[in-house]
Amino acid sequence: MEDGNNGLAQCAPLHYWAGHLASYQEYIIRLGIQHNVHFKGKQSQFQNDLLESMAFILPSRREGMSNALLEAMSLGVTCIATDISGNQDLLRNKINGLLVPLRMKWL
Numbered sequence: 443m444e445d446g447n448n449g450l451a452q453c454a455p456l457h458y459w460a461g462h463l464a465s466y467q468e469y470i471i472r473l474g475i476q477h478n479v480h481f482k483g484k485q486s487q488f489q490n491d492l493l494e495s496m497a498f499i500l501p502s503r504r505e506g507m508s509n510a511l512l513e514a515m516s517l518g519v520t521c522i523a524t525d526i527s528g529n530q531d532l533l534r535n536k537i538n539g540l541l542v543p544l545r546m547k548w549l
Contacts, residue, residue, distance in 0.1 A: 497522055
């Protein structure tokens with residue numbers, strides 16, 4: 443069921459870890475989805491939050507083989523990552539996750 447937030451359903455919240463926090467916060471406010479995205483910061487026990495999430499997002503500009511991405515995939519969480527070599531080794535775009543272009547205005 444859609445709720446008017448750019449087509450995002452009111453289901454489980456999207457939990458977000460990492461990166462340039464202020465840029466991401468501004469971007470989600472511009473999209474009007476600030477009630478659906480939670481910025482969690484560094485976590486040591488994250489499995490339960492990850493399992494409750496709609497998606498795992500890895501916006502790295504450079505990455506080897508990401509343990510965080512491997513863990514999210516092993517839990518069966520939908521994964522979205524930047525289209526860079528380490529992520530390309532694990533994700534096949536639109537098959538087992540989404541790869542997005544590295545150059546986006548908000549990154």
